[in-house]
Amino acid sequence: MAYTAQDYKKGQPRWCPGCGDHFFLASLHKALAEIGVAPKDIAVISGIGCSSRLPHYMATYGMNTIHGRAAAIATGAKVTNPRLDVWQVSGDGDGLAIGGNHFIHANRRNIDLNMILLNNRIYGLTKGQYSPTSPRGFVSKSSPYGTVEDPFRPAELCFGARGHFFARAVATDAPGTIEVLKAAHAHKGASVTEILQNCVIFNNGTHDSVYDKAGRAKNAIYVRHGEKLVFGENNEFGLVQEGFGLKVVEIGKDGYTLDDILVHDAHCEDNTLQLKLALMGDGDGFPIALGVIRDVAAPTYDEAVEAQIAEVKAAKKYHNFTELLETNDIWEVK
Amino acid sequence: MYLCTRNSSYNHLLKPSTLNRVMAEQLDIKELEQVVVRFSGDSGDGMQLAGNIFSTVSATVGNSISTFPDYPADIRAPQGSLTGVSGFQVHIGASKVYTPGDLCDVLVAMNAAAFKTQLRYAKPNATIIIDTDSFGPKDLQKAEFKTDDYIAEMGVNPDRVIACPLTTMVKDALAETGMDMKAILKCRNMFALGLVCWLFSRDLDIAFNFLREKFAKKPAIAEANIKVIQAGYDYGHNTHSSAMNVYRIESKEKTPGRYMDITGNKATAYGFIAAAEKAGLQLYLGSYPITPATDVLHELSKHKSLGVKTVQCEDEISGAASAVGASFAGALAVTSTSGPGICLKSEAMNLAVIMELPLVVLDVQRGGPATGLPTKSEQTDLLQVLFGRNGESPMPVLAALSPTDCFDAAYDASKMALEHMTPVVLLTDAFIANGSGAFKLPELNKMPAICPPYVPEELRGSWTPYMRDPETGSRYWAVPGREGFEHILGGLEKDNKTGAISTNPENHDLMTRLRAEKVARIQVPDLEVDGDKDDADLLIVGFGSTYGHLHAAMDELRAAGRKVALAQFRYLNPLPKNTAEVLKKYPKVIVAEQNMGQLAAYLRMKVDGFVPAQFNEVKGKPFVVSELVDAFQKLF
Numbered sequence: 001m002a003y004t005a006q007d008y009k010k011g012q013p014r015w016c017p018g019c020g021d022h023f024f025l026a027s028l029h030k031a032l033a034e035i036g037v038a039p040k041d042i043a044v045i046s047g048i049g050c051s052s053r054l055p056h057y058m059a060t061y062g063m064n065t066i067h068g069r070a071a072a073i074a075t076g077a078k079v080t081n082p083r084l085d086v087w088q089v090s091g092d093g094d095g096l097a098i099g100g101n102h103f104i105h106a107n108r109r110n111i112d113l114n115m116i117l118l119n120n121r122i123y124g125l126t127k128g129q130y131s132p133t134s135p136r137g138f139v140s141k142s143s144p145y146g147t148v149e150d151p152f153r154p155a156e157l158c159f160g161a162r163g164h165f166f167a168r169a170v171a172t173d174a175p176g177t178i179e180v181l182k183a184a185h186a187h188k189g190a191s192v193t194e195i196l197q198n199c200v201i202f203n204n205g206t207h208d209s210v211y212d213k214a215g216r217a218k219n220a221i222y223v224r225h226g227e228k229l230v231f232g233e234n235n236e237f238g239l240v241q242e243g244f245g246l247k248v249v250e251i252g253k254d255g256y257t258l259d260d261i262l263v264h265d266a267h268c269e270d271n272t273l274q275l276k277l278a279l280m281g282d283g284d285g286f287p288i289a290l291g292v293i294r295d296v297a298a299p300t301y302d303e304a305v306e307a308q309i310a311e312v313k314a315a316k317k318y319h320n321f322t323e324l325l326e327t328n329d330i331w332e333v334k
Numbered sequence: 335m336y337l338c339t340r341n342s343s344y345n346h347l348l349k350p351s352t353l354n355r356v357m358a359e360q361l362d363i364k365e366l367e368q369v370v371v372r373f374s375g376d377s378g379d380g381m382q383l384a385g386n387i388f389s390t391v392s393a394t395v396g397n398s399i400s401t402f403p404d405y406p407a408d409i410r411a412p413q414g415s416l417t418g419v420s421g422f423q424v425h426i427g428a429s430k431v432y433t434p435g436d437l438c439d440v441l442v443a444m445n446a447a448a449f450k451t452q453l454r455y456a457k458p459n460a461t462i463i464i465d466t467d468s469f470g471p472k473d474l475q476k477a478e479f480k481t482d483d484y485i486a487e488m489g490v491n492p493d494r495v496i497a498c499p500l501t502t503m504v505k506d507a508l509a510e511t512g513m514d515m516k517a518i519l520k521c522r523n524m525f526a527l528g529l530v531c532w533l534f535s536r537d538l539d540i541a542f543n544f545l546r547e548k549f550a551k552k553p554a555i556a557e558a559n560i561k562v563i564q565a566g567y568d569y570g571h572n573t574h575s576s577a578m579n580v581y582r583i584e585s586k587e588k589t590p591g592r593y594m595d596i597t598g599n600k601a602t603a604y605g606f607i608a609a610a611e612k613a614g615l616q617l618y619l620g621s622y623p624i625t626p627a628t629d630v631l632h633e634l635s636k637h638k639s640l641g642v643k644t645v646q647c648e649d650e651i652s653g654a655a656s657a658v659g660a661s662f663a664g665a666l667a668v669t670s671t672s673g674p675g676i677c678l679k680s681e682a683m684n685l686a687v688i689m690e691l692p693l694v695v696l697d698v699q700r701g702g703p704a705t706g707l708p709t710k711s712e713q714t715d716l717l718q719v720l721f722g723r724n725g726e727s728p729m730p731v732l733a734a735l736s737p738t739d740c741f742d743a744a745y746d747a748s749k750m751a752l753e754h755m756t757p758v759v760l761l762t763d764a765f766i767a768n769g770s771g772a773f774k775l776p777e778l779n780k781m782p783a784i785c786p787p788y789v790p791e792e793l794r795g796s797w798t799p800y801m802r803d804p805e806t807g808s809r810y811w812a813v814p815g816r817e818g819f820e821h822i823l824g825g826l827e828k829d830n831k832t833g834a835i836s837t838n839p840e841n842h843d844l845m846t847r848l849r850a851e852k853v854a855r856i857q858v859p860d861l862e863v864d865g866d867k868d869d870a871d872l873l874i875v876g877f878g879s880t881y882g883h884l885h886a887a888m889d890e891l892r893a894a895g896r897k898v899a900l901a902q903f904r905y906l907n908p909l910p911k912n913t914a915e916v917l918k919k920y921p922k923v924i925v926a927e928q929n930m931g932q933l934a935a936y937l938r939m940k941v942d943g944f945v946p947a948q949f950n951e952v953k954g955k956p957f958v959v960s961e962l963v964d965a966f967q968k969l970f
Contacts, residue, residue: 040816040820041814043663043814045659055824056834061662062821063659063822064825065655066655071652072659073659075652076620077659077814079660080659080663101651105652308638309643313639315639316639318639318640319639321604321607321608321640322778324604324637329547330775332593333590
């Protein structure tokens with residue numbers, strides 16, 4: 001059966017006008033229609049926060065749960081029913097602060113969840129406090145003199161937790177978002193998709209450098225597995241490896257040709273270079289990497305659970321409660 | 335009280351074969367009503383197994399049994415040290431026994447440290463069996479004895495001590511088996527078991543069968559153990575029968591049937607398995623290791639062949655939260671914990687309250703606050719599970735009465751959660767979780783049906799998530815995968831009709847009342863009164879695991895001519911309908927509990943004008959029946 005975006009839509013979103021969540025939601029509806037899983041077989045599970053309102057606008061099964069616990073709740077749902085297509089939606093506070101432990105362990109376990117991290121680097125629903133992704137020195141209501149702490153970069157947490165899939169898109173970039181959502185869905189195991197999303201009220205402009213098409217042309221690099229890591233308005237720049245790091249070069253200058261440019265390998269087990277790509281663009285002269293940065297196949301938790309059950313069922317002689325009782329030392333009183 | 339033994343002090347140095355067998359045939363067998371035996375030794379001495387076999391052998395002949403293992407807090411305390419002693423107490427009776435017994439009639443002490451630390455659990459005239467081979471100078475030093483005469487130092491009458499070179503005799507018994515020394519020494523516990531079996535005229539064949547089944551895959555081990563049991567039995571028979579009595583505990587109240595020995599934790603796990611199968615649901619456990627609840631996780635993790643799914647989560651929070659997710663996806667969802675774990679679960683429990691999803695929260699209570707006494711028992715979480723959550727958060731609470739009742743309580747809690755779409759707390763505690771009793775094998779086809787309120791098909795098209803069954807007030811369950819019933823639940827208050835997020839004041843007030851009403855409407859059995867229910871002068875009131883001790887105390891008072899009754903709460907929320915009637919019927923009431931008065935406070939809140947006397951103790955160990963009797967006696 002073919003689905004349209006309309007089949008996944010429900011209700012009228014109540015986010016602020018211009019909020020990046022609107023853009024993302026529209027892309028998610030479209031991506032799901034292209035993926036084509038029936039709404040009855042989808043569960044969208046969020047925590048608390050602006051972005052966690054998202055399940056209310058989905059014509060699927062869903063839960064808008066409690067702060068930080070979405071990944072844990074999604075884990076229970078997926079393990080119980082591996083046929084369920086589970087999307088777990090969190091913001092940077094929900095996913096990386098209060099829910100940080102669940103975030104890393106869902107990645108480590110490699111449970112087949114599509115984890116969406118809507119990163120606006122601010123607490124929106126509580127009206128503007130710095131989040132774990134806000135940069136050092138960030139001025140907010142709870143840091144009037146600037147923060148004195150460094151932020152998490154989501155990819156570091158994902159990779160540090162042995163994550164096998166990491167992708168990034170800008171909320172306003174519908175084709176880019178749909179592409180990574182489809183890749184996230186196709187990936188078996190935990191996938192983390194970071195959506196760079198603007199909060200028009202409390203952190204307006206945080207992703208300005210890549211928020212529109214012109215900005216992305218200048219300041220972003222779309223990475224695709226098997227393709228050269230080139231970027232720029234006319235693909236005139238590229239990435240090469242130098243020493244322990246990456247370096248931006250202009251093709252045709254300083255003796256660099258297209259042949260010198262690195263080819264992206266999202267399937268490489270070793271995540272060293274993928275991490276370098278993911279960390280680019282923090283005011284360091286590198287472009288921000290968009291697209292599927294890491295996508296490595298690995299055994300998933302939920303499938304392993306099912307396989308183990310099948311294996312033990314075949315090996316053991318008891319398969320119901322009554323038979324279980326008989327495995328004990330039993331005596332009879334006459 | 336029942337035993338009077340004398341030691342033939344020096345003949346333990348002789349080998350059994352050299353002793354006079356003729357004397358042995360002139361046994362004087364005395365009948366006993368009940369007896370408490372405590373096996374104690376180093377953690378690695380196999381005391382749990384010896385105790386277990388002894389209780390099984392006794393139960394097989396129809397004796398009533400109640401057991402309690404007493405583990406040291408240290409995982410691997412140094413061998414022979416005072417902190418490394420492990421005990422296993424078993425109470426066997428001709429009629430029903432309700433507790434593992436206060437003090438023991440027979441103490442087996444496999445080494446000097448056990449002798450020193452366990453003597454306080456022995457009655458003043460108890461028989462004490464010791465392995466003299468483990469009382470050498472180094473052993474005595476480790477056990478911090480000051481003199482060589484350890485028996486005198488502990489103030490024990492030597493006539494009550496069966497001192498035998500147990501290790502030597504085990505080595506002799508197995509000398510020709512070709513076993514290595516380590517394996518031989520592992521059989522020491524069986525010698526002690528054989529000796530105790532002799533003392534109580536136990537049928538060794540039952541023990542032999544037990545071992546042959548247990549070690550079915552290692553017949554050599556089974557036969558070695560059997561040889562040593564026989565050696566222990568023969569030793570007793572040959573060396574002591576001339577000098578001391580042998581006892582027998584006949585069974586007076588046999589309930590025919592097939593039985594197994596089961597701990598409370600295992601029974602709890604079995605209850606969940608049975609309930610899931612009866613309901614036709616997958617069983618999911620989200621948990622995090624915590625003493626003394628972890629054995630439930632261990633047990634359920636074994637049963638993959640039944641399709642049980644267990645996830646050892648990253649923390650207590652995700653144990654509960656993942657169970658909520660599992661429930662949403664259509665499983666019988668359980669989370670298990672103890673101590674501080676229950677605090678961490680309260681957030682997800684509340685989510686299940688507002689989402690009205692079935693969830694069973696097992697709290698194996700232990701000593702608190704904070705880390706408290708992790709291996710010890712208390713009943714101090716009652717008010718926490720009743721009230722310890724933000725907002726108006728009504729939740730059914732059950733408390734299991736005994737190790738075997740954990741099975742029924744887990745089944746009942748699951749049924750209640752599934753049929754009323756609510757989280758349910760099941761309270762057990764370290765005492766009944768680790769203790770065991772003879773469990774009559776249940777027949778699943780005779781257990782009550784479990785029927786969750788799935789959305790009726792005729793509501794297709796008009797259904798919203800907070801529509802309720804008019805009779806129970808519970809909302810209907812639509813499990814993902816079912817087409818046409820896609821919906822969203824969540825932690826935000828919802829409109830009672832549309833299911834959309836609502837901050838409407840009237841709606842919130844209504845939803846709060848609907849959630850409370852749903853729990854209040856759950857039918858629970860009436861509070862039963864044991865003992866002199868019509869004319870008691872004193873009603874003893876307790877809840878959960880203290881049932882055995884309170885019952886035993888009541889029995890003793892009644893035997894002494896007092897008119898006493900006992901009402902033990904198994905359902906704490908909702909309370910049985912006859913609660914006020916029972917509590918107000920008797921001239922005097924005492925609420926006895928292992929906390930500072932939580933049940934008493936709760937009942938005073940629920941029953942107008944109820945002012946009971948209280949007996950409160952938080953020592954981390956079970957009540958002592960004699961202390962209860964003394965305390966209750968003062969009320970007459």
